[in-house]
Amino acid sequence: MLRLFALLLVFDAVCVLAQGQSIPNTWPQDYPGKPSGDFSPEWQNYFEVKDPLPNVTVPLTRSFAGSIPVNRAGHPNDTLFFWAFEKQNGSLTVPANKTNLEPWVIWLQGGPGSSGMLGFTEENGPLRIQPDSSFVANNFSWNVLADTFWIDQPVGTGWSTADSTGYVADEDQTGEDFLGFLSNVVKVFPSLATRPLYLTGESYAGTYIPYITKHIFSTPNPPVKLRKIAIGDGSLGSLATIRELPTLNIIETNPQLINYDPDVFNYFKEQEHLCGFDLNLTYPQTGGNFPTLLIQSGSSQSSAESLLLESESRYAGLSWKGRIAKKFLEKQTEGSVPLERRHQKREEWKRDLSGRPNGTIDPFYGCDLFDEMVDYALNFSFPWTNGGFDVYDIPDGTNPEPPANARPFFNDDRTRAAIHAPTSKNWSSSFSYPFGNVHNRSAGLPSNQHGDPSVEYVRQLVFRAPQS
Ligand SMILES: *[C@@H]1O[C@H](CO)[C@@H](O)[C@H](O)[C@H]1NC(C)=O
Ligand SMILES: *[C@@H]1O[C@H](CO)[C@@H](O)[C@H](O)[C@H]1NC(C)=O
Ligand SMILES: *[C@@H]1O[C@H](CO)[C@@H](O)[C@H](O)[C@H]1NC(C)=O
Ligand SMILES: *[C@@H]1O[C@H](CO)[C@@H](O)[C@H](O)[C@H]1NC(C)=O
Ligand SMILES: *[C@@H]1O[C@H](CO)[C@@H](O)[C@H](O)[C@H]1NC(C)=O
Ligand SMILES: *[C@@H]1O[C@H](CO)[C@@H](O)[C@H](O)[C@H]1NC(C)=O
Ligand SMILES: *[C@@H]1O[C@H](CO)[C@@H](O)[C@H](O)[C@H]1NC(C)=O
Ligand SMILES: *[C@@H]1O[C@H](CO)[C@@H](O)[C@H](O)[C@H]1NC(C)=O
Ligand SMILES: *[C@@H]1O[C@H](CO)[C@@H](O)[C@H](O)[C@H]1NC(C)=O
Ligand SMILES: *[C@@H]1O[C@H](CO)[C@@H](O)[C@H](O)[C@H]1NC(C)=O
Numbered sequence: 001m002l003r004l005f006a007l008l009l010v011f012d013a014v015c016v017l018a019q020g021q022s023i024p025n026t027w028p029q030d031y032p033g034k035p036s037g038d039f040s041p042e043w044q045n046y047f048e049v050k051d052p053l054p055n056v057t058v059p060l061t062r063s064f065a066g067s068i069p070v071n072r073a074g075h076p077n078d079t080l081f082f083w084a085f086e087k088q089n090g091s092l093t094v095p096a097n098k099t100n101l102e103p104w105v106i107w108l109q110g111g112p113g114s115s116g117m118l119g120f121t122e123e124n125g126p127l128r129i130q131p132d133s134s135f136v137a138n139n140f141s142w143n144v145l146a147d148t149f150w151i152d153q154p155v156g157t158g159w160s161t162a163d164s165t166g167y168v169a170d171e172d173q174t175g176e177d178f179l180g181f182l183s184n185v186v187k188v189f190p191s192l193a194t195r196p197l198y199l200t201g202e203s204y205a206g207t208y209i210p211y212i213t214k215h216i217f218s219t220p221n222p223p224v225k226l227r228k229i230a231i232g233d234g235s236l237g238s239l240a241t242i243r244e245l246p247t248l249n250i251i252e253t254n255p256q257l258i259n260y261d262p263d264v265f266n267y268f269k270e271q272e273h274l275c276g277f278d279l280n281l282t283y284p285q286t287g288g289n290f291p292t293l294l295i296q297s298g299s300s301q302s303s304a305e306s307l308l309l310e311s312e313s314r315y316a317g318l319s320w321k322g323r324i325a326k327k328f329l330e331k332q333t334e335g336s337v338p339l340e341r342r343h344q345k346r347e348e349w350k351r352d353l354s355g356r357p358n359g360t361i362d363p364f365y366g367c368d369l370f371d372e373m374v375d376y377a378l379n380f381s382f383p384w385t386n387g388g389f390d391v392y393d394i395p396d397g398t399n400p401e402p403p404a405n406a407r408p409f410f411n412d413d414r415t416r417a418a419i420h421a422p423t424s425k426n427w428s429s430s431f432s433y434p435f436g437n438v439h440n441r442s443a444g445l446p447s448n449q450h451g452d453p454s455v456e457y458v459r460q461l462v463f464r465a466p467q468s
Contacts, residue, residue, distance in 0.1 A: 026162060027079075028066075028067035028069075028079045028161050029067070029422045031417065033045070040188070041188065041190060044093050044189070047066045048062065048064050049064065049065050051414065051418040053415055056135055057135075060126055060127075061126075061143065062090075063085045064082075064092065065081070065418075065420055066081070066419070066420035066421075067160070067421075068081075068188075069181070070178070070180040072176075072177060075163055077162065078163065078177065079155065079181075080151055080152060080153045080160045080177070081159035082150070082152075083120060083419060084149040085141070085147070087144070087145065092147045092192075093191075094191050096190035096191050097194075098194050101195065102146065103197070104148070104149070104197055105145075105149065106151055107119050107124060107151065108199075108200070108201030108202075109202065109203070109204075110202055110205045110206070110208075110235060111431075111433060112452060113431045115159065122404050123202075124138075124140075125142075125143075129405075129406050135409075149185075151181075153181070154208070157433065159419075159421045159422060159427055167433070167434050167437045169436045170435065170453050170454040171208065171452065172211060172214075175215030179219060179223065182223045193224065193225075197225060198227060199228070202232040203232075204235045206234025207236060209231055209234075210229075217283070241290050241291075243370050244369055244370050245290070247268065248278070251373060258376060268369065271369055274359075275291065275361060276291040277291070406427075407426075433451075433452075435452050438451070
């Protein structure tokens with residue numbers, strides 16, 4: 001049983017490309033010493049990263065990198081790019097051995113269209129990029145625990161390549177491509193065919209990973225033994241789902257938001273249950289599905305909803321951080337409410353929960369638990385910590401994220417050659433992914449309108465209870 005664990009989603013920043021922009025045509029690069037013929041352990045020597053990397057002085061374990069095709073018919077230039085670090089020298093290249101139960105890990109970025117090299121250099125890889133584009137060691141790199149692959153996918157993302165008609169149309173194709181890639185990877189590193197695989201990622205990988213899992217589970221003899229999946233700040237289902245479902249997780253992680261008050265916690269927990277957000281995931285799924293969170297239009301709109309729609313348009317164009325910051329500033333300018341009165345209100349609210357709905361969904365907030373949580377924090381936690389309440393810490397632990405730019409590193413010819421990266425393109429951390437080979441995004445649309453046809457596509461956020 002897998003309790004849904006998702007923190008608040010922060011969409012990876014993507015460069016907005018106007019509609020009509022041409023679709024890149026890219027292909028992998030052959031470097032000297034490339035073996036001929038099918039993939040085999042002979043390729044390990046070719047993929048091994050042997051040349052010195054610019055700016056890298058920290059000791060690293062052995063690593064392997066390069067392009068591997070996804071085996072899609074008619075698209076030989078469709079490849080995924082991997083950079084794999086061993087836990088210990090030799091741990092990845094051991095011969096196949098069914099009693100080797102050392103796990104191995106795959107890390108995927110989100111976007112859609114963000115490179116796994118972003119996580120590699122900024123999050124969980126052995127090299128941590130600094131604001132001046134130099135590197136320090138990350139002693140907490142995931143390859144300390146297991147052989148770890150950082151992968152660029154779907155085809156065309158980061159260092160991965162695709163011909164201009166070869167981008168994925170949807171998530172089922174993403175899953176199929178990934179299986180094709182894996183079937184080649186296990187020929188290069190045969191021990192991986194039987195070792196337990198932990199498939200992990202963040203953000204939009206929350207969409208990729210379930211589809212990849214679906215394809216592994218529906219393939220009679222899959223190339224790998226998938227053991228666990230893990231998704232951080234995952235983007236699953238609709239935007240409304242992403243925003244609302246993790247509210248209780250946010251409170252559990254940041255209980256200062258509700259002043260560590262168990263009654264208030266239980267109140268939110270009940271609301272979560274009434275809204276159907278406390279979903280347990282199983283395979284196959286037996287305990288119900290994600291609630292369908294849709295904006296209801298037409299005359300049935302409640303006044304609370306109109307009010308919130310209005311507030312929605314007031315905050316239009318702002319990120320969730322921006323929205324919270326704006327609300328926060330508005331509260332700060334409410335200087336007329338003295339501190340004692342705020343404390344008093346908080347005590348009233350806390351003590352007299354009978355005034356709150358019990359057993360029913362709050363008629364004002366509906367299932368917009370995220371907004372209710374933010375309002376609670378702004379109403380009652382602020383200025384509880386005397387201005388120390390940092391809106392950017394809900395719940396972003398790396399505040400502020402250091403500005404980092406790995407482009408000089410990846411696009412340096414020495415790096416490119418050392419990691420066997422393509423020369424037909426330059427690396428960028430993110431691009432607007434052209435699902436179905438079209439840039440389905442015109443200027444001015446929110447970043448969620450990425451054109452992936454496989455997921456529930458909801459422009460507006462939810463403000464009402466789910467309809468059964
Ligand atoms: C592991 O391999 C790397 C790269 O070849 C090398 O620099 C390092 O010294 C090796 N480490 C050990 C412990 O052998
Ligand atoms: C693949 O890339 C090569 C360049 O290396 C190019 O000549 C060839 O036409 C491409 N194939 C397809 C199907 O796009
Ligand atoms: C297989 O792996 C296990 C565990 O790592 C090891 O004890 C055993 O010696 C290996 N067997 C062979 C034939 O390499
Ligand atoms: C990482 O570990 C090395 C060796 O133990 C140590 O010198 C270095 O200070 C550590 N770096 C950080 C950021 O903790
Ligand atoms: C989810 O599973 C946990 C642990 O088994 C259980 O306590 C909880 O009641 C379940 N939630 C739902 C909604 O079934
Ligand atoms: C809700 O109702 C239950 C059962 O009637 C009661 O035990 C609980 O105290 C009530 N909670 C609130 C917040 O009124
Ligand atoms: C926050 O305060 C406003 C009034 O300023 C009130 O309408 C709203 O219900 C409060 N929300 C919460 C969650 O406390
Ligand atoms: C190396 O680091 C310096 C800063 O120390 C930076 O200016 C430069 O762009 C980096 N070069 C590469 C190739 O990463
Ligand atoms: C990569 O960037 C360099 C420098 O900006 C540029 O000259 C080159 O044309 C680019 N290559 C490709 C394939 O876009
Ligand atoms: C763009 O995406 C929307 C929503 O998925 C879809 O209705 C529309 O047909 C797409 N346009 C193109 C040109 O693919």
